Amino acid sequence: MKKIAVIGGGAAGMSVAVMLKKRGFSVLVLERGERLGRKLSATGNGQGNVTNTDMSKAHYFSDDNEKVARALARFGANDTVKFLESMGGIFLPDARGRVYPASRQASAITDLFRRELARTGVEIRTGAFVKGVSRKGEKFIIELEKGREEVDRVVLAAGGKAAENFGTDGNAYAIAKAFGHTVTPLSPVLVQLKCRADEVRGLRGIRVDGLVRVLRAGKEIYSGRGDILFTDNGVSGDAVFRASSYTEKGDTLLLDLLPDVSEERLTSLCAGEDSLLCVVNNGLARALCKRANGKNLAALIKRFPLTVEGTLGFMRAQATRGGVPLCETDESLQSKHCKGLYFAGEILNVDGECGGYNLQWAFTSAFLVAEGME
Ligand SMILES: Cc1cc2nc3c(=O)[nH]c(=O)nc-3n(C[C@H](O)[C@H](O)[C@H](O)COP(=O)(O)OP(=O)(O)OC[C@H]3O[C@@H](n4cnc5c(N)ncnc54)[C@H](O)[C@@H]3O)c2cc1C
Known part of the structure; x- marks a missing residue:
């Protein structure tokens, strides 16, 4: 035998x-x-x-x-x-x-x-x-x-x-x-993505059911929906893990933080942090308002940009x-x-x-x- x-x-x-x-x-x-x-x-x-x-x-x-x-x-x-x-x-x-x-x-x-x-x-x-x-x-x-x-x-x-x-x-x-x-x-793939620290400041621990789009040189190469979890230095969650299979350093992640609501509806609603009560997580609303700095808040909710700086590596993949x-x-x-x-x-x-x-x-x-x- x-x-x-x-x-x-x-x-x-x-x-x-x-x-x-x-x-x-x-x-x-x-x-x-x-x-x-x-x-x-x-x-x-x-x-x-x-x-x-x-x-x-x-x-x-x-x-x-x-x-x-x-x-x-x-x-x-x-x-x-x-x-x-x-x-x-x-x-x-x-x-x-x-x-x-x-x-x-x-x-x-x-x-x-x-x-x-x-x-x-x-x-x-x-x-x-x-x-x-x-x-x-x-x-x-x-x-x-x-x-x-x-x-x-x-x-x-x-x-x-x-x-x-x-x-x-x-x-x-x-x-x-x-x-x-x-x-x-x-x-490493199926791993947390590291993003520019200033882009995720104040968001740690916030979880949304969102859409992740991966852009390279302005062209969309991937899009997928699921859990997005903001971490100390980037994003995690199953939608991000899936996107990590397609992502390289230098790519842009464009997050739609409220995929079930149209930009028009958000535009008619968004006039500062208070207007986002029961729309997005309060902590997220604060960070969004800071980042929007008086500019189009609805557009930022639909297209929240993050710059990919790498991954957490093999150890965490x-x-x-x-x-x-x-x-x-x-x-x-x-x-x-x-x-x-x-x-x-x-x-x-x-x-x-x-x-x-x-x-x-x-x-x-x-x-x-x-x-x-x-
Ligand atoms: C936290 C985590 C969650 C995951 N969740 C999922 C999931 O839900 N669904 C999914 O599809 N995939 C998931 N994966 C991926 C999946 O687990 C792996 O792709 C899969 O286990 C690979 O199977 P494998 O047998 O090839 O290798 P492994 O399961 O990695 O097994 C290889 C084994 O070889 C042994 N070994 C290594 N070198 C030697 C050596 N020289 N001599 C003797 N033994 C050796 C190791 O100790 C290890 O036990 C997950 C992975 C991780 C880390």
Whole structure:
């Protein structure tokens, strides 16, 4: 029986382990942390947004979105729900198509995986940091901090560089590079945006349901609605996280702070701070009046400009843009440089928008690997 080592016990690693075991392989999961699935347990603000009913390649960024489309056609949102429910639980979409466990507890999804891995007899080794992988004839040698393992196939599912506190510091790119792979430029996405300090002064803690438009050289390149939360040095919230996938330093964010009210209606109403009672948050009204400085308050509410100075970086990001290019793998995400080496999850050059798309990629890529494993 072929022995497969899965490096990384996150969403992709645990999924591929379960799927490979079902196909009859002997599976060993090597996870550097003391527990499996720590990041999965923290997803979706602790509620676990596992996929989205609005699933297509349009929600992804990669070097080959046609390959992403083919992958999603083989294992999409419904397959994710079926896969998870085959282990237990009920998964339901909210009004915006985001799919969560009915319990709204991300840690319980990790528990489902742990139970299934134990039930099916997958060998788990935690506290097992993989330092390197090399080839020895038909076999792979896995160098651990303590000891080594000889296996027939390797699945590299060690994540990207975002949210280092969950064990993902980008160390595993070196393992891929040792086999001749490249890594596309990396940047943090699904992350708070830093803006000019004077533009957000006095707004910290204010939350609105608004529209975020991203402008580059005066041209709109993205627009999306949702939560906008003003922070010390910029903006956060799900609308901003989604916009961060499209944003670069120097871009302008134009916020519509009241998208359901027309500018005409606001113009007829706006004559100073008092006139904004029950229109916008009082703190926001004060800051708006200061910034408008007697000029058109209604226009400022509809088009509140912020200058993007950067992001809060990988440490605070939910996902990584860039990674091992899809074009260096076949349809089963097997390395084109080294037969028997496979990739799954965020280590690949695929990232999705906010809303369940990154976990969907973890599950989809796991499926491709498990189905194609020879
Ligand atoms: C706070 C937060 C919230 C998020 N919320 C959502 C959400 O609601 N919906 C969504 O779709 N996506 C969400 N994401 C993104 C999503 O969690 C990731 O894209 C996904 O977990 C990636 O899965 P993965 O298995 O590829 O990597 P990971 O889940 O990052 O797992 C990789 C594992 O590999 C281990 N590892 C790394 N290097 C080594 C090594 N050398 N040896 C051994 N083990 C190693 C790490 O410890 C880690 O456990 C969120 C991310 C964060 C940080």
